[in-house]
Amino acid sequence: MGTHVIKMPDIGEGIAEVELSQWHVKVGDLVVEDQVLADVMTDKAMVDIPSPVHGKVIALGGQPGEVMAVGSILISIEVEGAGNLKESDKPAPVAAKETPAAPKVEAVVESKPAVAAPRPAAAVCQGPMVAREADERPLASPAVRKHALDLGIQLRLVRGSGPAGRVLHEDLDAYLAQGQSKASAPVAAAYTQRNDEEQIQVIGMRRKIAQRMQDATQRAAHFSYVEEIDVTAIEELRAHLNEKHGASRGKLTLLPFLVRALVVALRDFPQMNARYDDEAQVITRLGAVHVGVATQSDVGLMVPVVRHAEARSLWDSAAEISRLANAARNGKASRDELSGSTITLTSLGALGGIVSTPVLNLPEVAIVGVNKIVERPMVVKGQVVIRKMMNLSSSFDHRVVDGMDAALFIQAIRGLLEQPATLFVE
Template identity: 80%
Template sequence: MGTHVIKMPDIGEGIAEVELSQWHVQVGDLVVEDQVLADVMTDKAMVDIPSPVHGKVIALGGQPGEVMAVGSILISIEVEGAGNVREGSEAPPAKPAPAPVSEKPVEVAVVEPVAKPAAVPAPAPTRAAPVARQPDERPLASPAVRKRAWDAGIELRFVHGSGPAGRILHDDLDAYLAQAEQPAQNVSSRYARRTDEEQIPVIGLRRKIAQRMQDATRRAAHFSYVEEVDVTALEELRVHLNHQHGDSRGKLTLLPFLVRALVVALRDFPQINVRYDDEAQVITRHGAVHVGVAAQTDGGLMVPVLRHAESLDLWSSADEINRLAKAARSGKATREEMSGSTITLTSLGALGGIVSTPVLNLPEVAIVGVNRIVERPVVIKGQIVVRKMMNLSSSFDHRVVDGMDAAQFIQAIRGLLEQPACLFVE
């Protein structure tokens, strides 16, 4: 028997370290060739690490959430034969797996101070049913009871009397005061105070999102621009196309039209379809339009890339967007599918609100946000009509994009969406 040591592979793209996201095996497990051992997270995507051998796991090299250098020991596997560790040389020790927890919990005696039993309140005296009063009727009470109520700031009209004819007695005041002094949480458990708390490690995709968002807001000079768009004609066209071709070519959402509008508008604004390397102080303009399409997953927000959007028709664009979104949500998106975008499109769909301020996806210099469609009254030629309206909430890097260019770019998109026939005029 020998030991086969698997080191953290070189993922490529100059990556020096990765985060160990999840183990799929534990010490003692038997593994086969090509079985996934662990998931690691790079700046771009989640990567599976398969086993190159058959054997038994004898040591793990890290814990989920740990950042590991390329070339460090990931896992050690006992194999038939000599393995890849020469006899007489010791493999660098992998970190031992945490000791297994016994299935039978050990009972530990804990000495606690004995609390005195709570006093059981005496049962309240049985009272006659309160007498209903007329709105202007003065409650019956003795002068002593009235003075006591006055001193305590009690309005007698709120006190139920148990005496003859509903007369308010001292016992009634005592009961009223006792009820007022009860803690609110005793009234209903729904309002009970909570003191529990939970600490959740920020690891995996959530850590990458946090790092990228913090980096983007720290480095880029964000400014946002919001434009209102009348999409009534666009929605009519979309519904018509789905009616005519939906069964054979698939249903179209709004996203393919927005992608097409980006492609057409960027022809006149090439200074926005760029990536800015602020360390090298170089702006790279791209002829190809690679659109990052933000997709929400169980782990967090991911941005797969619709490559060469300029070469896709509406249905091709829709199919590729759906495929990329499914790959991102299932964790199967490749590094190539998660990198290289030149501009990003983010949509919250029905939850899009009225206005948003999206954060740039560096090194891009523009991100276009789509808010939800609502029906609003609009004045057209002196008449109030109901139109389908939508806001575009976009952010730009002011280090590279001037305010006028940004405004004109979004207005160009608005013009294309309001006159959708222009989307198809070459």
């Protein structure tokens, strides 16, 4: 037998260390080639580390939350055969079952695996489904927990098919398909006292989000500006375009119209499409409009980037927003797709509330926040009519953007959205 040592890979872009976010295996587990061993967190994204070999896990190189240097030992796997005493970037060979067993020789093979792109399905469903005791807290993402709450399902009753018994969305679907719905789930007695506590370590994506938010609020001089917009006309246009072209070109949400409005308004307000290097005291205004679209994922808030929005049609923007959002939610967005934005658009959709105060995505100097659309009585030309109204709650870096310019910028967006034909007038 030999020992295959896997080192923390060089993910590129000068990254010297990464945070070990989660193990998908434990000592004693049998693993196969391409099975995901661990998740590591860079400044921008979560990255899967796959196994280059078949074998048995004999040692883990760190604990979740630990910051590890590139090149440090990540995991040791016992493999068949004598192995290769020289360091290699290739997986150690695995002896076939029918081959006579080789003499027992302890050897070490060091390997730096390639960074995985999509997580293989085999890794998601590894191991048997697990049941839990009544007081055991099941592993599940926040999105899965909310989904279970909406369905009236007690998570402890659901067998998880994910790593370490993690409950996935498809496990909830399977649970319902078996007829164990809300009506059959045991109901806890009302008014029962609870004294339980739970401590959650802030690691991985949540730690990065916390650091970025704290950094942004400490370094930038935030101020917010809120404006009410009548979106009746643009919603009518959107419904018309979807009815006429939805089947062939895809359905349009409001987001691609907002991206278009940003692009047009930025022609007159280039100071909003900028990055501020506060250490060098340099403002860089960009001609290209790379719109970050804030997206909620199971691991936290991510901001994939619609590049060169100024050169995209409505349907092109819509398709790219959808593709990036799916990649972010599935943990498959690359570093390039999560970096390089020049201005950010954030929306809570139907949960958008009336007013919000979004935090800047440094080093950007502006972020436009979208609140929910509501129907309200409005006075139009002396008549009370029902209109679809929406607020834009936006924030700016007062070190770079003056209050008057911010107000004029949002008013320009308002004018474009209330008179949607002007979005396409060159």
